[in-house]
Amino acid sequence: MLAPWHSLSSRVLDSGTSPFETANGKDVWSYAEKNPGHSKLIDEAMACEDRVAVFDGIKSLVDFGGSNGTVLAMLVKAFPWIHGIHFDLPYVVAVAAKVDGVENIGDMFECVPKAGAAFLMVSNENFGSFGSAPQYTTKPTILRTEAIPEDKGERWWKKIKREQLDFVRLILDMVMMAHTNKGKERTLKEWKYVLGEAGFTRFNVEPIHQFIGNLNLSLLEMTYCSYIMELQQRLCPSRFRFGVFQVFKERSTEMGDIKVRGKKEDEDEKAEVDIWNYVFGYVKLAVVKCAIELGIADAINEHGSPMTLSQLTTTLKCQPSRLYRIMRFLVHYQIFKEEPITKDSIGFALTPLSCRLSRHGERSMAAMILLQSSPVTLATWHSLSARVLGSGNSPFETAHGKDVWSYAEENPGHSKLIDEAMACDARVAVRATIEGCPQVFDGIKSLVDVGGGNGTALSMLVKAFPWIHGIDFDLPRVVAVAPKVDGIEYVGGDMFECVPKADAAFFMWVLHDWGNEDCIQILKKCREAIPQDKGKVIIVESVLEEDENDKLEFVGLMLDMVMMTYTNKGKERTLKEWKYVLGEAGFTRIDVKPIHAVQSVIEAYI
Ligand SMILES: C[S@@+](CC[C@H](N)C(=O)[O-])C[C@H]1O[C@@H](n2cnc3c(N)ncnc32)[C@H](O)[C@@H]1O
Known part of the structure; x- marks a missing residue:
């Protein structure tokens, strides 16, 4: 499901097929037909969604695109007078669970079974406008999540921003753009168009204003028809009637059963909203990447x-x-x-x-976003759980067959992306260092930036402190392509073997790539490189768990996950862990200064 997102910007440029087809060679339903495992995953995902909505009041009910039949199974269990018709593509229906009271048949593009009512949930958004397709001219349609108040013209989203779940609708719209050919979430104007073209001239929409909002959950459980589309008069002789009401967790049918709202309900209500941020966590990253590419x-x-x-x-x-x-x-x-x-x-x-x-620009984080959203990076996340179980290599090696630095050596494009991404952070963190603790550089005549990448950090430091002679020290292939700056010497080498001599050694986002033993070895090489009396190392890295009010603490925790995935033994460290590696390398005195950045500045003396 992540692969299609890489071609979202091409989709907006209108070059090529849908992102899903670009990534997988066929549309989502044909792909699912050929890949039963993925089909099952879709069915199960839809079933999660299905559990929060139920349809009532009808003797026979056809569920369009009913997936694995979870909705109908719930309906016929809750309302045993309903005869359910589970209607989906034949290969989906074939593996759907068989439930008493439910008939399984399918392909809504071919024919639609007759019933007292039709139910269509999270399905129409998968398709483009019906246009004049004759097979749709008599189909009833009920839609659950898509209704949007109209009064409002093109910028309807402003009016409904208060609704807590609006973001999910907008995210789903992006999912439709990436995963389907012409699918989309629709404004009321757009719904009017497709329904009108299909022959429905009158309908009424009642949005669920308090889908999650402030209502007591039990009250919501009992609220009938919080969202109604009445199409019945126009639909067919059997007078369709449509109603959808939301059911959260345990259903209650007794009006007297209104519970007093408690902490658990608040937490549960918050969870109902928050979970969508995880379901579609990658969408924001993908859309922002698309905005950068465009x-x-x-x-x-x-x-x-x-x-x-x-x-x-x-x-x-x-x-x-x-x-x-x-x-x-x-x-x-x-x-x-x-x-x-x-x-x-x-x-x-x-x-x-x-x-x-x-x-x-100085504040650009574009390269960092492009690195984190690149196929190379995203591929590593699939084996994080295996990493936690301790089975196998680092996720990066599992995905790409070698560690990150060997991979970068063989893939100059990825190496460049890493260097540019690091430069984004360097511009922010070095500025914060210069502004927050310039005294750290007092008296330093020469400074070696170990793992200095393309030299962005060092060029800012020598500009701010022009008495410093800078040495950008990194792997030979990295310094070979670093842009050359006056006042900086470029040295290629291996920090595990030898570090160029200087008054002080500087590290930024290097030691977190390595395990404790590796860090101790690198730091020992630094100790050999600096004057034994007044030499020091300056480390610009995260210090975890120091200040719980730090607004950027979450970035340190995320980076720790990145390290677990991207490196063999890398990690973000607490102050205790920093003291340990520095102590083992022979540094006896350390001083930590917070700055306005994800990192802190750690000075360590022999
Ligand atoms: C995460 S980047 C940090 C770059 C830079 N310090 C910054 O913050 O912008 C880590 C750097 O360590 C370098 N590196 C990795 N292994 C190295 C080694 N054995 N010797 C020297 N540098 C190495 C990489 O090439 C890369 O530039």
């Missing part, structure tokens, strides 16, 4: 003022409706903002966050 922030920056959708579409040569959906998503997350351009037009403007998506 150069949205760069285009607005070059334009010098907010740009309308049509200006952006022309400049970036994108498919307009897809770019619109991407921008809708990014505005929702306040990555871009809307600003009036004239009395009648609105444009997209930069925010501090989108400035960081620009490929240029």
Whole structure:
């Protein structure tokens, strides 16, 4: 499911097939047909979703795209007078659990079984507009998550931002763009269009305003028809009636059973919302990567003022409706903002966050995002649990057959991506170091940056402290391509064997790549390289568990997971762990200074 996201920007540029097809050679349903394991995963995932919604009040019910039949099984159990017809593609229906009271048949593009009502949940968004397709002209449709109040024109999302689950709808829209050919989440205007084209001229939508919100959960459990689309008059002689109501956990049918809200309910309610952040955790990363690849922030920056959708579409040569959906998503997350351009037009403007998506500039984090979202990096995460079980190599080696540095040596493109990503962080962390504790560099005439990458950190340091002679020390292939800067000497070598001599050794985001024994060996080489009386090492790395109020503490914890996945024995360290490795390497005195960055500055003296 991650592979399609790499071609989201191509999709917005309208070059090629859907991202899912680009990644997997066929559309999602054909792929599922040929891959029963994936088909089962889809069915089970849909079943999780199914458990929170139930349909009631009808004698016979056809469930369109009913997946593995979880909904119908729940319905016929809860309402035994319902005769259920489970309707899906033949290969899905073939492996669906057989349930008393449910008939299994399928392919909604061919024919639709007759029933007293039709139920369609999380299914229509998979397909494009019905258009004039004759097979849809008499089909009833019920939709659960998609209704959006209309009054509101194109920027409806602003009006409903308060609803806690709005973000899920917007995320699902991105999932539809990546995983289906023409699927999308729809505004009411768009629903009116497809329903109208299919022959439904009158309908009413009642959104679930308190899908999760402030209502008591039990009350929600009992609320009938919190969301209704009435299409019945127009649908067919048997007068379809549609209702969907939400059921959370234990269902209750007695009106008197309204519980007093407690901590557990609050936590449960929060969990109902929060879980979606994990279900679709990768979507934000994928959309932001898409925005970088398209150069949205760069285009607005070059334009010098907010740009309308049509200006952006022309400049970036994108498919307009897809770019619109991407921008809708990014505005929702306040990555871009809307600003009036004239009395009648609105444009997209930069925010501090989108400035960081620009490929240029002091604050750019674009390369870091491109590294973390690259196929090479993402592939490593699939074996994290195996790593925790202690079975096998590091996830990076499992995915790519060699450790990260050997892989980078053979893949200059990935090596460049690592160097550029590190430079993003260096610009932030070194600025924070220079501003937060300049005294650390007092009296230092020469400084060796061990594992200095492309020299970004060192070039900032020698600029801020021009009396320092800098030595950028890294693997030979890395220093060979580093841009050369006055005042810096470039030395290729292996820090496990020898470190160039200097008054002080500087490390930034190097020691966390290595296990304790390796760190001790590297630090011993540094001890040999610096003056024994007043020499020191300066380490710019995370110190975990020092300040629970630190807003960036979570980054340290995430980096620790990155280290577990990306390296053999690397880890982020607590102060106790830093004291241990430094002590074992012969450094007896250490001083830690927090800075405005993920890292702290650790000074260690012999
Ligand atoms: C995570 S990067 C940090 C780069 C830089 N310090 C920064 O923060 O921008 C780790 C660096 O260690 C370098 N490195 C890995 N093994 C090395 C070795 N044996 N000797 C010297 N440098 C090494 C890598 O090439 C890479 O540039």
